[in-house]
Amino acid sequence: MAIAFNKKRWILYLSIGAAYLLFLLFIDLIRHPETFLKRIVNNTWLVIYLVVMNYILFEYTIPFIRMRWTRMLATPFLLFAHLMLASFGFHAWRHIAIALGFYFSLRTYPSLEKAVEYLVPYSFLSMLFFGVIKFTYDFRQLKAATQQLRIEKQEAELNFLKSQTNPHFLFNTLNNIYSLARDKxxxxxxxxxxxxxxxxxxxxxxxxxxxxxxxxxxxxxxxxxxxxxxxxxxxxxxxxxxxxxxxxxxxxxxxxxxxxxxxxxxxxxxxxxxxxxxxxxxxxxxxxxxxxxxxxxxxxxxxxxxxxxxxxxxxxxxxxxxxxxxxxxxxxxxxxxxxxxxxxxxx
Structure with missing residues (x-):
């Protein structure tokens, strides 16, 4: 399966990511108003990672599974692996920002397993959030395309009917003129x-x-x-x-x-x-x-x-x-x- 950059799809995922960021910030504003400004920076950095991971999931992983029925047997494993990758990668992405000095460490974890255990629900929630909006958008696009095809089909059929009727009408009219000409x-x-x-x-x-x-x-x-x-x-x-x-x-x-x-x-x-x-x-x-x-x-x-x-x-x-x-x-x-x-x- 060839991997190609699709600008329109990236814009879609960036838009969903912006919506997801606002969703997280709304929750943080209610739960942690005292650290809200710091959480804006943290969540923005993390959502960038989630946008990329969900793009890979819905644009490549799931279509790859659909290509052959034999690959469907591996669906649970692939989805679980993707979820783990997103969670461990989530944690690694967080530490990269901390090392670079533009991420606020507001929570500490006693071990890597605890950190991943804490981040798994966020990864799963992002998959659900991106998936619902993405499939809703695709369904609306498909419905609009189907409607457009139906209109074009009707227009083509209507034009075909006119192309039959008009020559038929002219043929009969010419026959009338022919009868007059024949009789001089x-x-x-x-x-x-x-x-x-x-x-x-x-x-x-x-x-x-x-x-x-x-x-x-x-x-x-x-x-x-x-x-x-x-x-x-x-x-x-x-x-x-x-x-x-x-x-x-x-x-x-x-x-x-x-x-x-x-x-x-x-x-x-x-x-x-x-x-x-x-x-x-x-x-x-x-x-x-x-x-x-x-x-x-x-x-x-x-x-x-x-x-x-x-x-x-x-x-x-x-x-x-x-x-x-x-x-x-x-x-x-x-x-x-x-x-x-x-x-x-x-x-």
Whole structure:
């Protein structure tokens, strides 16, 4: 196991050592106020040794034991040896300071064994003190790192879903323009202009985490206008909204999959009186978005099978909000998609 200097870990142990020193000084202030100033010098010198010993214990000895299960059998011996080393070394460290003349000998011991016997509890207490704080700190760091990884994973998944949804949306739009160009329609140039507006929005305005809901409504209006170029006056489109605050923030392109679904899987497959009815309302940060479209499918006993657009939207909502509901219902001639979001519940 390579030994490397870790500045951040040393700062951690020095901080714990400072806290331990204050703890000892507080006890001495209560028990021995008459020699308190001398004990400040003594305890500072001894804590320096304890910082080094506990650093070795928790950064090298214990990790060494964990490396192989066979070494775990030696755990009691290694810990006992470390405790003895700390205690005997503690005593030796004290005598070094006395010899150098900057340690106050406030207690005398009849023998080395008595001195070590007196110092063992202090060594054990320091191990306990350093260990509890060190493992608490590491646990909090690990928890923060895990949380950060979870956030990064969710962001990566969300970006992946968007990378699927946006090309899917553009592919369907280009198919619409292709059908106009194939029929040599005079509306093809206008459809390209409208598509360029949508592309501009997606490239330059939809890259952030939030946009104002008025921007989302504008892109929906442009998309509806682009779709209407393919149909004659038989297509009925009703798009209305009741927004309390047009600056209310919303993730970009969150609502467009429901509108796209209405045209691609509803209107385009309806031969008799096609229609799309869209209603959006936001009041007290409660969003309601309902899309109804004509369909020639019939309700079945099983649940409605969701396409990639609706499936991706549902997963995006799971990543973005804690409180939402997306429901789809297949009627005899009407397909309804209803979305409710508590915008205050953003993750």
């Amino acid at each position: 329609s005079d509306l093809a140039p206008e459809s390209i202009v409208r598509l360029s507006k949508i592309l501009r929005y997606m490239l330059y305005e939809a890259g952030g985490e939030y946009i104002a809901i008025e921007q989302e409504l504008k892109i929906i209006s442009d998309y509806i206008a682009l779709e209407q170029l393919r149909y004659d006056d038989s297509l009925l489109v009703n798009f209305n909204y009741n927004i309390e605050d047009m600056k209310q923030s919303l993730p970009p392109l969150l609502l467009i999959p429901l509108v796209e679904n209405a045209f691609k899987h509803g209107v385009s497959e309806t031969r008799n009186r096609p229609f799309v009815d869209i209603h959006c309302s936001v009041n007290n940060q409660q969003l309601q978005f309902i899309v109804k479209n004509s369909t020639e499918a019939f309700p079945s006993e099983g649940s409605v099978k969701e396409n990639i657009g609706l499936s991706n939207l549902r997963r995006q909502l799971e990543l973005l909000y804690k409180d939402f509901n997306l429901s789809v219902q297949q009627g005899e001639s009407v397909f309804t998609a209803a979305l409710q979001i508590n915008l205050k519940s953003h993750v």
